[in-house]
Amino acid sequence: MKLLEVSALILRVFGIYMIINAFASASAAYAQKEQLMVMGDVGLAETVVYVTLSGAGAFLIAGLILVLFPISIAKKIVPYSVSDSPTIEIGDSDFSESVLVIVGLYILT
Numbered sequence: 001m002k003l004l005e006v007s008a009l010i011l012r013v014f015g016i017y018m019i020i021n022a023f024a025s026a027s028a029a030y031a032q033k034e035q036l037m038v039m040g041d042v043g044l045a046e047t048v049v050y051v052t053l054s055g056a057g058a059f060l061i062a063g064l065i066l067v068l069f070p071i072s073i074a075k076k077i078v079p080y081s082v083s084d085s086p087t088i089e090i091g092d093s094d095f096s097e098s099v100l101v102i103v104g105l106y107i108l109t
Helices: 003-039 042-068 071-075 093-108
Strands: none
Touching: 003 042, 003 071, 003 093, 042 071
16 A cells, blocks of 8 residues: 555544544533533533534534545645655655654654
8 A cells, every 4th residue: 555545544443532522512512501500500510511512513523534534635735745755665764753643643643
């Protein structure tokens, strides 16, 4: 596989993880709303839900972008290489570059 294809595959998997995390966050927001409603703090409950759902929405949109356009994003984040071999072999520095790019994105998020 080419470095670009490996990076795109990892970005797509990360996008799927973000989509799943967005739905989990949304369900946790509604559970927390119910707990706050039982305690009697309606204003705080509504605020918590809106803030959490806006964060979940941002995760959902970012995840969808990563799933739908992984090659375009991978072209922007993978360094240009002038190697003769279009494939990645085990132990090659291109594979470590790809992994480090994805780990860097994970740390930034």
